[in-house]
Amino acid sequence: MKENVLVVPCSGIGKSLGSVAREGAYVVTEDLCPEKTKLLPLALIVLGEDETRAELSSAKAITIDGCVRACAAKVVEGAGGTVARALQVLEVCRRYPDLKPSGISELDENGHQLAHALAKEVKELVDNMRGEVTHA
Amino acid sequence: MPELPKKKVGVIACSGEEIPEGTITRLAVRQVLEALRPQQTVTICLPLFLAGGEGERAFARFHPTIAVDGCEKRCAARGTEMYSGKPAVSIVVSDRMPTDSSDLGNARRLSEAGMQVVNNLADQIARQVDELLELEWDGRSGRPFESAKPQEESKPAQATCSCAAGIPVETLQVAGKEVTLIALPVIFTQFRGAGKLPCNSTKAELIEALRIYNPIPHEDEAAYAEAIIQKYAAFCGGGN
Numbered sequence: 001m002k003e004n005v006l007v008v009p010c011s012g013i014g015k016s017l018g019s020v021a022r023e024g025a026y027v028v029t030e031d032l033c034p035e036k037t038k039l040l041p042l043a044l045i046v047l048g049e050d051e052t053r054a055e056l057s058s059a060k061a062i063t064i065d066g067c068v069r070a071c072a073a074k075v076v077e078g079a080g081g082t083v084a085r086a087l088q089v090l091e092v093c094r095r096y097p098d099l100k101p102s103g104i105s106e107l108d109e110n111g112h113q114l115a116h117a118l119a120k121e122v123k124e125l126v127d128n129m130r131g132e133v134t135h136a
Numbered sequence: 137m138p139e140l141p142k143k144k145v146g147v148i149a150c151s152g153e154e155i156p157e158g159t160i161t162r163l164a165v166r167q168v169l170e171a172l173r174p175q176q177t178v179t180i181c182l183p184l185f186l187a188g189g190e191g192e193r194a195f196a197r198f199h200p201t202i203a204v205d206g207c208e209k210r211c212a213a214r215g216t217e218m219y220s221g222k223p224a225v226s227i228v229v230s231d232r233m234p235t236d237s238s239d240l241g242n243a244r245r246l247s248e249a250g251m252q253v254v255n256n257l258a259d260q261i262a263r264q265v266d267e268l269l270e271l272e273w274d275g276r277s278g279r280p281f282e283s284a285k286p287q288e289e290s291k292p293a294q295a296t297c298s299c300a301a302g303i304p305v306e307t308l309q310v311a312g313k314e315v316t317l318i319a320l321p322v323i324f325t326q327f328r329g330a331g332k333l334p335c336n337s338t339k340a341e342l343i344e345a346l347r348i349y350n351p352i353p354h355e356d357e358a359a360y361a362e363a364i365i366q367k368y369a370a371f372c373g374g375g376n
């Protein structure tokens with residue numbers, strides 16, 4: 001049985017891109033590939049409890065950060081996890097220059113579209129990591 | 137007193153992505169920052185205590201802090217205490233909820249009942265902010281009473297995030313130990329701007345200014361004073 005991929009979004013609460021990271025993680029883990037992925041809350045990793053460390057060491061992680069501080073990637077690495085890919089929402093933004101998100105508590109339509117675009121990229125990464133390449 | 141970032145109440149949400157209560161903390165904290173107490177509050181992302189620098193880790197030592205957690209694991213409160221400073225107030229959503237957790241919706245989309253909990257929690261946080269700042273609030277105008285402690289700013293209201301705008305700190309050696317002092321860079325800049333030379337009288341003034349933001353143990357005061365005045369002399373001589 002192939003192991004699940006951990007998806008760890010940042011907890012960004014001050015900028016729209018943090019909300020895009022969070023929403024994108026939900027789209028991947030709930031809609032696009034719920035059977036292959038698991039959302040792991042960053043706050044739990046910050047505490048560094050044994051149970052969370054064990055979970056981190058048992059699977060590879062894709063981190064999604066909303067800003068260059070890269071909290072998700074740094075904290076996962078610091079806790080002994082394996083970051084298979086550290087995504088920055090800003091990178092995805094550059095590929096979709098028309099989608100300028102706004103809103104933090106409630107993302108606007110651009111934000112939701114960007115989250116879906118991000119989620120599709122994460123899904124491809126997940127499929128690649130599991131040897132299930134779906135694109136041509 | 138140095139013009140540091142204005143002392144506000146720091147509000148830190150766990151933002152737990154797995155459970156609706158985590159989303160409730162996030163939305164309630166945003167409501168406080170954006171609408172209820174925008175001038176009096178500031179936030180920081182919890183993981184920045186680990187991923188950031190000393191400036192971020194000084195957050196809870198500089199701001200009285202309210203940790204808002206979704207569940208009894210209390211990641212925000214414990215994480216803040218572990219990496220920054222003990223929160224002045226710790227609120228756990230699941231402790232105070234009149235509604236059954238299953239009625240809240242899910243972490244991604246809260247139900248109407250979940251949103252009601254958000255509103256109640258935001259009010260509760262705002263009251264705690266007022267208590268910490270000793271503010272008396274005029275319910276009709278939505279502003280502090282004139283007699284209340286001044287917290288005004290001339291800038292328009294906007295929610296504030298401390299990300300990438302940490303408290304200014306500097307680390308120096310005191311009696312063989314490394315200590316991090318909050319506000320030291322700002323105090324140096326102000327003292328130099330006021331034309332204060334690195335002499336004995338300035339040394340005493342520096343210690344007094346630093347004591348506002350940092351605990352300086354009485355028994356180590358002389359060692360602190362010596363280290364600080366040397367640093368200040370270098371600062372003045374270096375043309376920073």
